[in-house]
Amino acid sequence: LYVILVYDINVARVGKILKISRKYLNWVQNSVLEGELTEASFRAMKAEMMKVIVQDEDSLLFYVLGNQRYLERKLYGVKKGGEEWIL
Amino acid sequence: LYVILVYDINVARVGKILKISRKYLNWVQNSVLEGELTEASFRAMKAEMMKVIVQDEDSLLFYVLGNQRYLERKLYGVKKGGEEWIL
Numbered sequence: 001l002y003v004i005l006v007y008d009i010n011v012a013r014v015g016k017i018l019k020i021s022r023k024y025l026n027w028v029q030n031s032v033l034e035g036e037l038t039e040a041s042f043r044a045m046k047a048e049m050m051k052v053i054v055q056d057e058d059s060l061l062f063y064v065l066g067n068q069r070y071l072e073r074k075l076y077g078v079k080k081g082g083e084e085w086i087l
Numbered sequence: 088l089y090v091i092l093v094y095d096i097n098v099a100r101v102g103k104i105l106k107i108s109r110k111y112l113n114w115v116q117n118s119v120l121e122g123e124l125t126e127a128s129f130r131a132m133k134a135e136m137m138k139v140i141v142q143d144e145d146s147l148l149f150y151v152l153g154n155q156r157y158l159e160r161k162l163y164g165v166k167k168g169g170e171e172w173i174l
Binding site: 046064080 | 115137144150163165
């Protein structure tokens with residue numbers, strides 16, 4: 001699976017979510033990470049995150065694609081992430 | 088085209104970018120919008136935004152897909168946007 005995560009998390013918990021998400025995904029930009037995951041890793045990551053978030057305050061939005069063949073990225077302005085695909 | 092925009096814009100200019108992006112896309116979450124655009128509308132939107140952003144401070148990241156057939160969304164926690172697809 002190719003997964004893009006955009007999160008909107010209370011500042012009290014955002015560090016924990018970022019730490020979990022960086023175990024599985026690559027940081028792209030403020031509040032955005034992405035990467036290739038197996039179904040099992042995706043489930044594991046979500047399970048870890050579910051223990052942290054507060055359901056009526058935090059938001060985790062995943063865009064899931066079978067692969068990234070049809071996904072194009074266009075970046076304008078400053079490159080904030082550290083991933084090679086943007087070079 | 089199906090376009091997801093994730094922006095990271097200096098607070099001095101974020102209101103202008105949000106205003107432009109809402110003319111073309113639907114607001115999904117803090118700093119995230121998405122929607123169906125023609126090539127021409129996509130170009131027009133980017134041209135408007137380029138006049139606003141400061142290249143070495145702001146970041147506009149577009150994910151572009153031919154269509155949204157293979158795009159799946161999974162939302163956990165609170166729904167922050169106003170779009171029907173999430174209902």
